[in-house]
Amino acid sequence: MDALNSGKFDGFNLSLLKFAWLSQSFGGVLFGFAIPMFAAFVANSIGGKLAFPAGFIGGLMSTQPTQILNFDPASLQWVTTAPVPSTFIGALIISIVAGYLVKWMNQKIQLPDFLLAFKTTFLLPILSAIFVMLAMYYVITPFGGWINGGIRTLLTAAGEKGTLMYAMGISAATAIDLGGPINKAAGFVAFSFTTDHVFTRHRAFYRDCDPADWSGAGNDSRSSFNR
Numbered sequence: 030m031d032a033l034n035s036g037k038f039d040g041f042n043l044s045l046l047k048f049a050w051l052s053q054s055f056g057g058v059l060f061g062f063a064i065p066m067f068a069a070f071v072a073n074s075i076g077g078k079l080a081f082p083a084g085f086i087g088g089l090m091s092t093q094p095t096q097i098l099n100f101d102p103a104s105l106q107w108v109t110t111a112p113v114p115s116t117f118i119g120a121l122i123i124s125i126v127a128g129y130l131v132k133w134m135n136q137k138i139q140l141p142d143f144l145l146a147f148k149t150t151f152l153l154p155i156l157s158a159i160f161v162m163l164a165m166y167y168v169i170t171p172f173g174g175w176i177n178g179g180i181r182t183l184l185t186a187a188g189e190k191g192t193l194m195y196a197m198g199i200s201a202a203t204a205i206d207l208g209g210p211i212n213k214a215a216g217f218v219a220f221s222f223t224t225d226h227v228f229t230r231h232r233a234f235y236r237d238c239d240p241a242d243w244s245g246a247g248n249d250s251r252s253s254f255n256r
Contacts, residue, residue, distance in 0.1 A: 064117055065089040068124035075128025076135070079149060083131055083157035087123030090165040091115045091173065115165075115173020123161060123169055131157050 065088030072084025096109040115122075131153060140148050 061092065064092050064120045067117075068120040071121070071124035072128035072131070075125065076131035079135055079153050080128045080131035080157070082154050083127035083161050084124040086158055087127055087161045087165060087169075088120040090161065090170070091117070091119035091123065094170045094174070095162075095166050112170055113174030113178045115170050116177055118176055119165065119169045119173035122173070123165060126164065127157055127161055130160060 065085050068088025068091070069081050069085035072080040072087070076083075092114055094112050094114050096111050098107060098109055100106075101108045134153055134156060138148060138152070140152075
C-alpha cells in the first residue's frame, strides 16, 4: 500500500502493483484455510468422508478460537477475551479425535434404512460439530494456546540463539521424512510462527530450516538462491 500511495508508479508499473496487492490479499485468505483443510483431511483419512466437516470445523477453531466469556467484577459486566489460538497443535489433536469419534458413532448408531440419509447428512455432522465445539472451547484451545504461548515467549526471549535452535529443530524434523507427515507438520509450525511475526521471513532463516544445508548437500541451491 505504501508503494501504491507513493505516487511514483503509473501505467504498467501501477498495474503490476495492483496485481501484486490482489495476489497478496488473495493468498493470505487462502493460506488461512491451510490448517483447517489439513485437519479436515486428517479426520477424513480416519473416519471417512463423514468426518471431513468435523475436522474442518476443528481446524478452523484452532486458528480462529471462540472468545472466552468472563464476568468482570470491576465493571459488573460480562466481557469476552480472545484466547491464544492452538493453531497446528490443536488442529492435529482435534482432527484425530474427531476422526475416531465419527468412525465410532457411525458404527454404533444403527438406524433403519429409510433414516440412513438423515444419519449421514444431519445426525452425525451435528453431533460431531457439537463435540468439536465443546472439546475445542474447554480443552484443546486452552492446552494448545498454553503450549504455543510458552514456545513463543521462550523463543522470543532467547533472541537470535532461540531462532537458531528453533531452525535446527525444524531442520531435523524435516530431514526425518522428506515429504512425509512429520515434514509437513514442521512446515506448518514454521509458517505459523512466521505469519504470527515471531520470526521474520528472511532467506537466512529458511536456509537454516533446510536440512540439505546442514549436510552440505544444499550448497549449490543456497548459492543460486543468494545470487
